[in-house]
Amino acid sequence: MAVTMHDVAQRAGVSIKTVSNVVNGYPYIRAATKERVEAAIDELGYRVNMSARNLRTRRTGLITLAVPELSLPYFAELADAVISAADAAGWTVLIEQTSASRERETEVLSGRRRHLTDGLIFSPLALGPDDIGLFSVDFPLVILGERVFGAPADHVTMNNVAAAKAATLHLASLGRRRIAVIGAHEGEQVGSAALRTEGYRAGLAEAGLPFDPELVGEAGLWHRSTGAETMSRMLDDGVEIDAVFALNDALALGALHALHAHRIDVPGQVALIGFDDVDDAKYSVPALSSVDPGRDQIAHTAVELLLERIGASGDPAPFRRVVPDSRIVGRESTGEPGDVVDVQPGGTEQVAVDMTWA
Amino acid sequence: MAVTMHDVAQRAGVSIKTVSNVVNGYPYIRAATKERVEAAIDELGYRVNMSARNLRTRRTGLITLAVPELSLPYFAELADAVISAADAAGWTVLIEQTSASRERETEVLSGRRRHLTDGLIFSPLALGPDDIGLFSVDFPLVILGERVFGAPADHVTMNNVAAAKAATLHLASLGRRRIAVIGAHEGEQVGSAALRTEGYRAGLAEAGLPFDPELVGEAGLWHRSTGAETMSRMLDDGVEIDAVFALNDALALGALHALHAHRIDVPGQVALIGFDDVDDAKYSVPALSSVDPGRDQIAHTAVELLLERIGASGDPAPFRRVVPDSRIVGRESTGEPGDVVDVQPGGTEQVAVDMTWA
DNA sequence: TTGTACGCGTTATCAC
DNA sequence: GTGATAACGCGTACAA
Numbered sequence: 090m091a092v093t094m095h096d097v098a099q100r101a102g103v104s105i106k107t108v109s110n111v112v113n114g115y116p117y118i119r120a121a122t123k124e125r126v127e128a129a130i131d132e133l134g135y136r137v138n139m140s141a142r143n144l145r146t147r148r149t150g151l152i153t154l155a156v157p158e159l160s161l162p163y164f165a166e167l168a169d170a171v172i173s174a175a176d177a178a179g180w181t182v183l184i185e186q187t188s189a190s191r192e193r194e195t196e197v198l199s200g201r202r203r204h205l206t207d208g209l210i211f212s213p214l215a216l217g218p219d220d221i222g223l224f225s226v227d228f229p230l231v232i233l234g235e236r237v238f239g240a241p242a243d244h245v246t247m248n249n250v251a252a253a254k255a256a257t258l259h260l261a262s263l264g265r266r267r268i269a270v271i272g273a274h275e276g277e278q279v280g281s282a283a284l285r286t287e288g289y290r291a292g293l294a295e296a297g298l299p300f301d302p303e304l305v306g307e308a309g310l311w312h313r314s315t316g317a318e319t320m321s322r323m324l325d326d327g328v329e330i331d332a333v334f335a336l337n338d339a340l341a342l343g344a345l346h347a348l349h350a351h352r353i354d355v356p357g358q359v360a361l362i363g364f365d366d367v368d369d370a371k372y373s374v375p376a377l378s379s380v381d382p383g384r385d386q387i388a389h390t391a392v393e394l395l396l397e398r399i400g401a402s403g404d405p406a407p408f409r410r411v412v413p414d415s416r417i418v419g420r421e422s423t424g425e426p427g428d429v430v431d432v433q434p435g436g437t438e439q440v441a442v443d444m445t446w447a
Numbered sequence: 448m449a450v451t452m453h454d455v456a457q458r459a460g461v462s463i464k465t466v467s468n469v470v471n472g473y474p475y476i477r478a479a480t481k482e483r484v485e486a487a488i489d490e491l492g493y494r495v496n497m498s499a500r501n502l503r504t505r506r507t508g509l510i511t512l513a514v515p516e517l518s519l520p521y522f523a524e525l526a527d528a529v530i531s532a533a534d535a536a537g538w539t540v541l542i543e544q545t546s547a548s549r550e551r552e553t554e555v556l557s558g559r560r561r562h563l564t565d566g567l568i569f570s571p572l573a574l575g576p577d578d579i580g581l582f583s584v585d586f587p588l589v590i591l592g593e594r595v596f597g598a599p600a601d602h603v604t605m606n607n608v609a610a611a612k613a614a615t616l617h618l619a620s621l622g623r624r625r626i627a628v629i630g631a632h633e634g635e636q637v638g639s640a641a642l643r644t645e646g647y648r649a650g651l652a653e654a655g656l657p658f659d660p661e662l663v664g665e666a667g668l669w670h671r672s673t674g675a676e677t678m679s680r681m682l683d684d685g686v687e688i689d690a691v692f693a694l695n696d697a698l699a700l701g702a703l704h705a706l707h708a709h710r711i712d713v714p715g716q717v718a719l720i721g722f723d724d725v726d727d728a729k730y731s732v733p734a735l736s737s738v739d740p741g742r743d744q745i746a747h748t749a750v751e752l753l754l755e756r757i758g759a760s761g762d763p764a765p766f767r768r769v770v771p772d773s774r775i776v777g778r779e780s781t782g783e784p785g786d787v788v789d790v791q792p793g794g795t796e797q798v799a800v801d802m803t804w805a
Numbered sequence: 806t807t808g809t810a811c812g813c814g815t816t817a818t819c820a821c
Numbered sequence: 822g823t824g825a826t827a828a829c830g831c832g833t834a835c836a837a
Contacts, residue, residue: 091505093814104824109816117822139562140507141814143498144829147449151541151563158527160726165523169516172544181560183509183541186530202539204497205509313730342730349732368518372671372700374707374732451830462808467832475806499830502813 092133101129112137151181151206152395155197157189157214161312161339162367163384164212170388171210178396189214189310198223208395213237218279229398231391236280243394244410247382249281252415253288254295256334256362256380259417261296263424265332265360268293271306271319271344272336285336285364303328308340316343324351331359338363338370338379345373345422356424366418375421383413450491459487470495509539509564510753513555515547515572519670519697520725521742522570528746529568536754547572547668556581566753571595576637587756589749594638601752602768605740607639610773611646612653614692614720614738617775619654621782623690623718626651629664629677629702630694643694643722661686666698674701682709689717696721696728696737703731703780714782724776733779741771 094112098105103126110118111126129135143149154171156164172182183206187193194216196202197209208229216223217236224230224240231243238244260268270289274282286305293300306319316335323330324347333348335341341363348355355361355375363370366381390411397406452470456463461484468476469484487493501507512529514522530540541564545551552574554560555567566587574581575594582588582598589601596602618626628647632640644663651658664677674693681688682705691706693699699721706713713719713733721728724739748769755764 091814095814105814106816106824106826107822110823113816115822119822122822136562138502138814140498140501140505141829142816144496144502144813144831145815145817147498147829149498159517159523159530160527162520162523162727165517165520165526168523168542169518169544172517172542176544181541181563183539184526184530186527186534204494205539313726317730342727346730346732346734368671369520369700369727372675372704374704376704449830453830463831464808464833465806468807471832477806480806496830499813500832502815503830503832505813 091138092135093138094135096133097126097129097135100133101125148399149205149207150179151183152392152399153183153185153197153202153206153209153211155185155187155194155209155211155213157212158186159184162369163337163339163365166367167212167384167388170385171392174389174392175396178392180392180396187214191215195220195223198226203228208399210391210395214280229395231395231398233387233391234281235284238279241408243398243408245387245391245394246410246412247281247387248412248415249284249382250288250291252380252382252417253285253334253336253364254292255288255417256364257289257292258296259378259419259423260332260334260360260362261292261298263332263356263360266298267301267304267330268298268332268334269304269306269323269328269330270334270336271316271323272308272311272340273305274309275307282336289334304330308336311337311340313339313343313346316340317347318343320344320347321350324348324353333359333361335361335363338365338367338377341377341379341422342369342373345377355422360424361422362417370418370420373422378420378423379418380415381418382415386413449496450493451496452493454491455484455487455493458491459484506757507563507565508537509541510750510757511541511543511555511560511564511567511569513543513545513552513567513569513571515570516544517542520727521695521697521723524725525570525742525746528743529750532747532750536750538750538754545572549573553578553581556584561586566757568749568753572638587753589753589756591745591749592639593642596637599766601756601766603745603749603752604768604770605639605745606770606773607642607740608646608649610738610740610775611643611692611694611722612650613646613775614722615647615650616654617736617777617781618690618692618718618720619650619656621690621714621718624656625659625662625688626656626690626692627662627664627681627686627688628692628694629674629681630666630669630698631663632667633665640694647692662688666694669695669698671697671701671704674698675705676701678702678705679708682706682711691717691719693719693721696723696725696735699735699737699780700727700731703735713780718782719780720775728776728778731780736778736781737776738773739776740773744771 094105094108097108108126111123159165168184175182185197194213210231212233213236221237221240224237233245235246273286277283290300306323308315308319333344335344341361348359353359363377363379366379370377370379452463452466456466466484469481517523526542533540543555552571568589570591571594579595579598582595591603593604631644635641648658664681666673666677691702693702699719706717711717721735721737724737728735728737
């Protein structure tokens with residue numbers, strides 16, 4: 090049923106190899122031959138069989154992007170950006186949702202589907218430094234985020250501490266003294282929560298404000314619902330605040346909802362800033378100030394690094410850690426619409442190779 | 448380098464066929480043999496080579512989901528649901544972003560990537576009834592939406608007219624008389640915009656309200672930004688309104704932003720309802736009333752139909768059109784939080800086969 | 806219950 | 822420039 094190279098060759102009166110040459114753009118072909126083959130291809134409606142090509146070339150042209158869930162706007166936008174970047178390079182992306190569960194995240198690294206693609210861009214949320222062994226894999230891998238520093242792979246991260254500090258200082262610069270933080274993970278040493286909380290404390294310190302545990306709102310999952318719940322709880326507990334730094338935009342938008350429900354004016358009584366600068370932030374009421382962590386640059390860089398690894402033949406390049414530039418985007422929720430402040434810029438650093446690619 | 452079935456067979460002292468049997472769960476294998484093979488697999492770290500299997504079985508285990516863009520929350524949530532449904536059935540999803548451009552949508556149906564997967568779930572936004580010929584394809588296809596009725600494929604759609612009518616009546620039942628609609632596509636005969644606008648007019652008629660062209664706000668793209676712009680334009684033009692039906696939630700959230708900017712109270716002065724019931728709707732300020740079109744059911748049904756087609760051997764089943772149940776979810780923006788109204792239920796209908804699968 | 810042998814559609818290595 | 826032909830790794834008649 091399916092028409093093969095063999096059929097085309099027969100039709101065009103050439104050998105199968107010549108058809109292959111035409112299909113793959115091999116330059117040294119007589120124009121007349123090429124035309125004949127192309128005509129045969131059109132007439133027969135021939136299509137390359139990807140499975141056969143993949144088997145032969147040991148490459149699939151696919152890469153995997155593993156994220157917690159697409160319903161979270163940050164990851165949806167990240168996926169969009171990754172797909173676009175890969176597309177521009179002629180590659181196709183397969184998305185894997187982990188639900189941030191240990192089991193699924195482990196599966197991503199070693200499961201059945203691992204072998205469908207040539208490489209992996211992985212944003213882990215459940216696995217941490219204790220699982221670093223799992224990341225010693227024999228395929229091209231780029232890790233997003235900062236949960237597993239030290240893994241033998243390229244990393245693309247965010248300027249978390251510096252950006253969170255800048256966000257906190259932004260609130261302090263408005264004269265706010267009781268700055269709450271929402272989304273903290275108590276006792277956690279790594280990951281975005283820990284780093285952003287660290288930045289928050291650094292910001293308080295630099296602004297000469299005391300750190301008050303009462304101002305720290307825990308929220309395991311960074312969803313809108315948890316943001317709303319955490320905010321509500323703090324308000325119900327009578328914690329006095331005049332500003333909130335939410336560790337991501339979903340939390341912030343949830344918190345905004347809770348503030349509204351408590352008839353608290355934003356930014357009049359409480360200033361609010363989030364983190365991620367998702368598209369929603371621009372259109373909430375009031376528009377949400379946020380930290381733009383350089384999402385597009387993250388996606389672009391991750392794809393670039395991964396494709397480099399996939400293309401690398403033999404020479405084990407040193408692992409790299411790339412930190413995109415981030416900036417504070419001031420909008421109505423902190424009363425400074427249009428204000429954009431650059432955070433200390435990111436950069437690239439080389440990490441010694443402690444492992445080679447198989 | 449890569450360990451193959453052959454290696455495993457040698458190691459276990461059996462034939463390659465036996466290894467294959469074990470890997471594929473063939474039941475009639477002596478327990479001892481099976482154990483020996485499994486031990487060999489573990490020791491050697493053997494993994495099935497998907498490319499080889501795909502070539503042999505003429506199947507990839509992948510399906511494509513083609514949507515405009517993942518940045519749009521509705522499609523992100525749809526993708527989430529489709530991936531989950533496919534996953535539960537052991538299938539993997541590859542997402543294709545079309546940017547709603549004719550070129551990319553055409554490519555999805557016939558381009559290079561078409562042959563990477565076993566079937567396609569396609570939500571077209573640029574192609575319409577005139578392009579119906581493009582949909583006569585020789586691979587399993589499920590079409591989402593109502594732009595190309597009549598195409599020889601299974602359809603999963605929404606109860607657009609009935610749901611839009613119900614949304615309009617919901618606003619009318621609050622005593623609103625000047626109900627604007629946002630997101631209309633002038634002159635368009637098919638697609639969500641046309642159908643929902645038709646439902647809007649039907650709702651007005653049933654409520655005994657006149658149709659006023661001034662109340663119709665055009666918006667080609669259904670983004671937040673266009674919703675905000677359209678709403679602003681209407682308000683600046685001095686159009687008198689006391690309610691707004693936005694044809695999707697992105698438009699509604701944008702409109703909400705514009706209303707707020709114009710210091711118009713929602714729902715006090717203007718009641719607002721959207722369409723899609725995306726997750727954001729629950730957490731906007733005020734929370735947005737919306738039409739839940741049965742997104743999960745759509746995703747689940749689409750996957751189910753597609754896998755049926757893929758699995759179908761020979762017998763060309765009639766094409767089906769499935770319409771999930773939809774309902775109105777009342778929240779603060781129409782002043783009736785918690786109110787849920789069922790819209791006339793959907794259903795399944797069989798369509799004559801005017802084409803067989805190749 | 807297990808083994809042998811062949812073919813899936815390509816690409817790649819040589820000759821010619 | 823072009824043509825045979827051997828892999829690539831797996832599934833599956835068919836045989837044993």
